[in-house]
Amino acid sequence: MGNAVVHFEIGGPDDRPLVDFYGQLFGWDLQPFAGGGYTLVDTRGGGGINGGIGKSQTGEPWSTFYVEADDLQAVLDRAELLGAKVVMPVTDFGGAVTIAMFNDPDGLLVGLVKSAPPSEQGNVPAPSAGAGEAVDWFEVLGSDADNTQRFYAALFGWTVDTSGPPGYRLVDTGAGRGIQGGLGAGGQAQRWATIYAKVRDVEQALARAEQLGGARIYGPLAVGDDMQTGAVRDPAGNVLGVYQHHGTH
Numbered sequence: 001m002g003n004a005v006v007h008f009e010i011g012g013p014d015d016r017p018l019v020d021f022y023g024q025l026f027g028w029d030l031q032p033f034a035g036g037g038y039t040l041v042d043t044r045g046g047g048g049i050n051g052g053i054g055k056s057q058t059g060e061p062w063s064t065f066y067v068e069a070d071d072l073q074a075v076l077d078r079a080e081l082l083g084a085k086v087v088m089p090v091t092d093f094g095g096a097v098t099i100a101m102f103n104d105p106d107g108l109l110v111g112l113v114k115s116a117p118p119s120e121q122g123n124v125p126a127p128s129a130g131a132g133e134a135v136d137w138f139e140v141l142g143s144d145a146d147n148t149q150r151f152y153a154a155l156f157g158w159t160v161d162t163s164g165p166p167g168y169r170l171v172d173t174g175a176g177r178g179i180q181g182g183l184g185a186g187g188q189a190q191r192w193a194t195i196y197a198k199v200r201d202v203e204q205a206l207a208r209a210e211q212l213g214g215a216r217i218y219g220p221l222a223v224g225d226d227m228q229t230g231a232v233r234d235p236a237g238n239v240l241g242v243y244q245h246h247g248t249h
Contacts, residue, residue, distance in 0.1 A: 002157035003075075004178030005138050006124075007066040007113055008041075008051035008195045012236025015039065015055040021212050021234055022053065025205070026133040026197055043127045045134025045198070049179055050127050063194050063238035064101075065138045066111035067156055068178070072100045075112055075155065079104075082151055105151060106142040108193040133205075136179050137196035139241060141186030145169070149183045190217070190231075196241035202228040205242045209234075220244075 012018050019039050023030050029042040030053070037055040049065075056062065069075045072090045080086065083105035092098045098114035116124060127134060142148035145167045149160045152171065160183065161170040168184030179195075186192065199205040202220040209232040210216055217239065219230020229243040 001176070002159070002172075002174035004068045004173055004175030005065050005181065006049055006068045006178045007111070008049060008064070008135055008138075009054060009066065009111060010051065010063045010234070010236075010238055010240070011054040011056050012061040012234075012238065013056050013059045014236075015053055017213070017235045018053050018238075021209075021214065024212055025209055025214075026199075027130070028132050029128070029130070042125065042132075043135055043197075044130030044132030045127045045136070046129040048127055048134040048136030048198070049195075050125060051135065051195075061236035061238050062109055063192075063234075063240055064109045064111055065193065065195050066099065066113040068113055068115050068175075070115045072098065072112045072114055076100055076102060079155055082155055084151075084155075104140070104142070104193065105147065106191055108140060108142065108191060110140075110193050133197040133199050133242075135195050135197050137198070137241070137243065138179055138181035138194070139196060140181070140183050140193045141191055142183075143185060143188075143191060145183070145185035148185065152183055192239040194231075194239045194241060196229070196243050199242045199244055202230045202242055202244045206230045206232060 019030050022028055029044050031040045039053045041051040076086055079102045084102045086102050088101040090100045100112040152158055153160050159172045171181055171183050206216050206219055213235040215233045217231040220228040226246045231241045
């Protein structure tokens with residue numbers, strides 16, 4: 001069984017503009033964490049995963065997803081052997097959560113979070129039902145699709161669907177929960193590890209992001225006959241994707 005993608009995180013030197021941006025863009029429910037500097041996100045999308053918006057301690061912005069594992073140090077050690085670099089060692093935040101972070105061989109940031117004990121896994125809050133946009137897809141675009149696919153498959157036990165085009169392939173985490181995603185290459189201008197929100201209308205979401213101080217990276221882009229995608233940079237410079245299945249939400 002592979003490792004599940006269970007959480008997302010967005011941050012910048014000042015978290016308040018990001019809280020305002022994403023609250024207005026996606027209709028997420030945002031609850032400040034006690035002590036400040038971090039906001040818990042309930043997407044109110046009825047599915048997918050929840051996340052958080054934080055204040056950077058280094059001044060650098062970030063957006064990424066977190067992969068669950070029982071032994072974070074073992075995953076970090078394996079990641080380093082595969083060419084990654086540890087950014088945050090295994091860190092216990094007062095018993096509330098234990099995380100770690102690494103840069104993959106392309107320098108893309110990915111998080112790790114310690115699995116909850118089996119008796120507590122059902123207590124992790126899922127996105128509530130509502131009018132918010134669900135986050136239910138992750139994506140990594142590196143410099144070389146084959147290298148990116150090999151790295152994540154070897155590290156997390158994910159299965160890459162080789163029936164797809166080599167430049168971008170779907171991945172099944174095999175975890176039976178969390179979200180699925182895609183691994184590919186983005187060239188020099190488009191390299192990221194991020195998440196996608198499922199929206200009602202890609203063009204409207206992109207235009208709204210621009211009105212709120214973000215910048216359109218690409219889109220709407222048709223993918224087959226029934227999907228459109230796009231991506232934006234938020235006010236801190238982070239990348240986040242949007243997509244739409246025609247006729248569905």
